[in-house]
Amino acid sequence: MIKHPKIVHRTPSQEVYDTAKQLGLSDFQARLVANRTDQTEQLDEIVFPKLKHIQHPSALKNIEEAAQIIVKAIQSDGAIVLATDYDTDGVTSAWVATTALCDYFNVAKSRIVHVIGDRKTGYGITDDVVKRILSIEQPIDLVISADQGSSDEDRIAVLKSHGIDVCVTDHHQIPVSGVPQSAICTVNPQQSGCEYDKTIAGCFVIFLVMTQVRQTLIKQGLLEKDSPSLKYLALNVALGTVADSVSLKSPNNRAIVYAGLQLINLFQSPAWQALRQLNDNQGMPFDAEFLGFQVATRINAASRVSDVTTAFKFLTAGNVNDAMSYLQQLDEDNQNRRAQQEIMLQQAHQQAQQRYTDTTYSMTLKLNGNAGIQGIIASRIGEQYGVPTVAMTDLEDGTLAGSARGIVPDIDLREAFQWMSEQKNDLFLSMGGHKGAAGCMIPLEFYDEFSHLFEQAIQLQLGDSAPVPIIETDGELDDWLLTPNLIDEINALEPFGREWPKPMFSGEFTIVQIREVGQQKTHLSCKLKTPSGTVFQAIYFNAKQSENDPTPFVTGEVVVCAYQPALNNFAGRTSLQLRISAMTSIE
Structure with a gap:
């Protein structure tokens, strides 16, 4: 059983809203800023990042x-x-x-x-x-x-x-x-x-x-x-900062990422010229999301499935031909990583379905496969179930390597691991990391004890209520706002990332049309109608776990969606598309 995500609206700070308006932002932009911070100090440095x-x-x-x-x-x-x-x-x-x-x-x-x-x-x-x-x-x-x-x-x-x-x-x-x-x-x-x-x-x-x-x-x-x-x-530095998921509410991180993106989009470096040849982002400038999902994934793939020096050689390549050669290897590594990931995800889904209940605080999974992929597995399963998750891989030498993801904002994994080590001082062979992402190595025979202690550690931090998946949104949007111009207003508040999330909105829609798309038929392409009668094209990636699952929604059904507006360029035409993050039927 998987809990449906709880869609909640962020609460804006009136003081921040007023200050943002004084900085020259529109009502819409000021609301987004007020939803992301309650601090007026350094607000101009956050909104207008500069080196x-x-x-x-x-x-x-x-x-x-x-x-x-x-x-x-x-x-x-x-x-x-x-x-x-x-x-x-x-x-x-x-x-x-x-x-x-x-x-x-x-x-x-x-x-x-x-x-x-x-x-x-x-x-x-x-x-x-x-x-x-x-x-x-x-x-x-x-x-x-x-x-x-x-x-x-x-x-x-x-x-x-x-x-x-x-x-x-x-x-x-x-x-x-x-x-x-x-x-x-x-x-x-x-x-x-x-x-x-x-x-x-x-x-x-x-x-x-x-x-x-x-x-x-x-x-x-x-x-x-x-x-x-x-x-x-x-x-x-922008690429490494985005990839490491550090706070993009920090004026320092915003400034370095903003400056880095400006340099990246000049495409003077052989590495970035090669990347534009591989994926030009539909002609749009590279943004922080592109760095995280299109570039960092390829660089990380080298150490996950192949040779990490390929990634370094790619960044330091002296000409476009060399850069493209290394990038093609990284792309091949990434495709290999995705294939291995699907196999390990199937294992993880089976274990998670068996273990998850309404009172589950955490998830610990023991997998067979490539240890380099377990961090991705921990993120995927953790986000799906809304609980802190550790994915562990059997290294077949008597040890387990684990990657943990906090998922829940209030969780401190380093603190959790420290508490666990105090309960059993020989539990960890090694451990390290951040509040939201950590790694460890333990003896294989301690797996059950680790799982039990991790559950206790998370419960100590969260208290009496088990976590549920939560999607925070910036509220509802009137139909007239949903135009391509909206994207320009949103993009002016880049870069987006952890603690300065890309705007997400919610709304009620009627499904006018729905069909399965993608190689595995796990994505849903939809036409959604607002209560006012406007119809929007939408895409819901990974709506199904596998192609064998039934389509979870039908034409005519009324649903509540959490979505991000995005531009879709097709056949020379640019239109607004809704990217669905969650869809729930109204009973």
């Missing part, structure tokens, strides 16, 4: 010390090792650091050694990463971590014992034991005493560090005062 609004790097604890350390390494002649995570945030962090060091600070490319993590061996500076670093033949001046390292004291201590300095740059939560004592320096906005925005991604942290390195080089007379700023690096 000049970014918090100064000096607010990032230890950044000046890190810059001094990196400048010293730049002046030397040994290897600078970049140890980065395997997801899009990590790959873009590697691109940011490499581009800054080589293209802006004149470090020879032969001195840069990349050690990008392997999803199969786990997140962070793992034993495998240490082994790879220790096998580097040339002398090592410095290891710089990006998007990882804060929880890796034991492995960093091994590197230190071999005389290798590690400068940690990261954005993940700091463990209870504190920052890694064996690191020569740690730059992470999460550490105590740091006044920087806690929501920024790992690629943003390394971007700020490299910005500070530039200032230090200039101060020391090692770089001309008029040397180019690092603004261009916003190009892929």
